[in-house]
Amino acid sequence: KAGVTQTPRYLIKTRGQQVTLSCSPISGHRSVSWYQQTPGQGLQFLFEYFSETQRNKGNFPGRFSGRQFSNSRSEMNVSTLELGDSALYLCASSLEASRGSYNSPLHFGNGTRLTVT
Amino acid sequence: QKEVEQDPGPLSVPEGAIVSLNCTYSNSAFQYFMWYRQYSRKGPELLMYTYSSGNKEDGRFTAQVDKSSKYISLFIRDSQPSDSATYLCAMERVTGANSKLTFGKGITLSVRP
Numbered sequence: 001k002a003g004v005t006q007t008p009r010y011l012i013k014t015r016g017q018q019v020t021l022s023c024s025p026i027s028g029h030r031s032v033s034w035y036q037q038t039p040g041q042g043l044q045f046l047f048e049y050f051s052e053t054q055r056n057k058g059n060f061p062g063r064f065s066g067r068q069f070s071n072s073r074s075e076m077n078v079s080t081l082e083l084g085d086s087a088l089y090l091c092a093s094s095l096e097a098s099r100g101s102y103n104s105p106l107h108f109g110n111g112t113r114l115t116v117t
Numbered sequence: 118q119k120e121v122e123q124d125p126g127p128l129s130v131p132e133g134a135i136v137s138l139n140c141t142y143s144n145s146a147f148q149y150f151m152w153y154r155q156y157s158r159k160g161p162e163l164l165m166y167t168y169s170s171g172n173k174e175d176g177r178f179t180a181q182v183d184k185s186s187k188y189i190s191l192f193i194r195d196s197q198p199s200d201s202a203t204y205l206c207a208m209e210r211v212t213g214a215n216s217k218l219t220f221g222k223g224i225t226l227s228v229r230p
Contacts, residue, residue: 004160039222041222042123042205042220042221042222042223043161043205043220043222043223044220045218056215056217090160090161092160100149100209100211100216101149101151101163101166101207101209101216101218105163105166106163106218108160108161108162109160110158110159110160111160
């Protein structure tokens with residue numbers, strides 16, 4: 001089975017621009033979560049989607065948004081980029097939503113490294 | 118106070134050493150405890166999972182949980198260069214149809230040949 005695929009692997013953007021990141025979950029997985037990873041804050045939860053609906057949201061500004069398509073693929077958008085948005089953005093898929101790691105463990109992709117200059 | 122605190126590192130040990138990685142937490146509602154391993158330029162992968170106080174062994178790895186002290190540890194015996202990675206602890210609370218997973222910041226381990 002193919003793992004979680006994230007594209008692109010690397011992105012360089014300028015402050016003020018917007019960016020869209022893509023995530024294809026493992027086949028059969030219906031839940032997709034997004035995380036931001038930085039050296040200072042570690043791994044922080046952005047949001048979770050299941051059946052095209054946002055189920056949970058972390059504590060990030062409205063510039064961060066996402067969506068999920070009917071084939072479970074997901075995209076994340078960041079508008080009006082700031083220097084502090086430079087980070088590794090990780091997508092994780094699981095069979096079901098919010099069932100806990102025992103029942104439905106997360107499988108992470110290798111991330112998109114976003115650099116904002 | 119952060120919900121999950123992890124020793125910041127980095128940590129460098131010689132091959133064959135016993136490694137001890139630690140996390141503390143403040144939220145007594147956490148029920149499940151995990152360790153993830155993240156190799157350079159890769160995403161985290163689940164390494165160990167436990168839900169009760171005590172020890173859980175898997176090969177060279179032992180996860181230890183002390184709920185009374187709100188403290189978890191990961192021990193690596195006979196460490197190998199292939200163990201060089203970032204290790205993240207994670208804690209989870211599951212209530213009904215909702216779960217919340219909180220990660221530590223991670224510690225980077227380097228095992229020298």
